Amino acid sequence: MNSTHTTHSRRPAVEHAAWIFYAIAALGSTIGQIWVGVQTPPWPDTLDWWWRALFVAPFAIVIDLGGAVAAAFADWRQRLGEAAYGWRILSATTVTVGVTTNIVGHADVAYLAVVFGGLGVFAYAIWLMHSAARRRDALRATGKLADTAPVYGLTQWWREPAVTRRARSLALAQRLPLHRSLDIARQQLREEKRRSALAAHVEKLIRSRHDDPVRADIAATTLDLDAVAAALTAQADVPGWARVIGADLLPPPPLDSAADLDAERDTVAVAGPMPPADVLRRVPQDQASYDRWRQLWADLKADPDTELPEFAQRHGISLRQVQWIRRTGASGLLDSPLTLIDRIAQLAANNPVSAS
Structure with missing residues (x-):
């Protein structure tokens, strides 16, 4: 006042x-x-x-x-x-x-x-x-002249010219203060960049579904790729991805005693880095399929210089499955004749107090 x-x-x-x-x-x-x-x-x-x-x-x-x-x-x-x-x-x-x-x-x-x-x-x-x-x-x-925008300073203009231009427009249109306009401008530019990259991938996916290039062009042009990208962003399971990624970052549980350490060595011996959770979920639980993985891992160890695509074609499996077998075997999880779930059950039986 x-x-x-x-x-x-x-x-x-x-x-x-x-x-x-x-x-x-x-x-x-x-x-x-x-x-x-x-x-x-x-x-x-x-x-x-x-x-x-x-x-x-x-x-x-x-x-x-x-x-x-x-x-x-x-x-x-x-x-x-x-x-x-x-x-x-x-x-x-x-x-x-x-x-x-x-x-x-x-x-x-x-x-x-x-x-x-x-x-x-x-x-x-x-x-x-x-x-x-x-x-x-x-x-x-008389309302015939636009309000003046905040003064952002030469340093801000030099450091973030695109953000400052957007912030100035937002401040004039919505009468925002200086720092609030900068925050909203940064958020909008990040979202636009992410949505643009996602729209490019969506376009590639749509084109890959059509062998005819003309139909592919029609499908990619007809759809509003930005709207599809926005809908995909809204449907993304962010907490789910956070749980999956966070599972790979959890440290191993501490062992209570020397007996637990010996039992861990005997049951689940790990020779290399633990594969990620999505690979562990694909390790077979039935004995026949597990023995098949062990045999394939033995062949891979016997010939480490073999080409993975050639190995997959020779054994009639996918290249992705060969990669899973190699990562699981390198960790030592295929060295035991018992399946992973049988070893965990054996560990629980050997340590009833810890299991309870």
């Missing part, structure tokens, strides 16, 4: 200062043009200098004020939604004539040329910026 009141109380003082600066600069430019008008034209020698000044003063005042008057008309028409190119060109031309008169007329004294020419430029610049600020305030008050 106090900051708002302070801003409104300071604004008239600032505007008064702008008017004062403009008046002083315009007066200086006018004096410079009158000076040129007194000295340059071929006046009669009998005509006093103050008569010369009196004759040229209206023209100098018209030139300086003409630029401001034309700019004021341009500002008025712009507030009504017009471009006002004619008034703006006339204003700039008038000021150019005044500044050129001061520079050329005082060319023999560089200081005077710079001072009087600079005063004309300074007066016109103050007028343009002041009128533009008043026009923006008037348009903003």
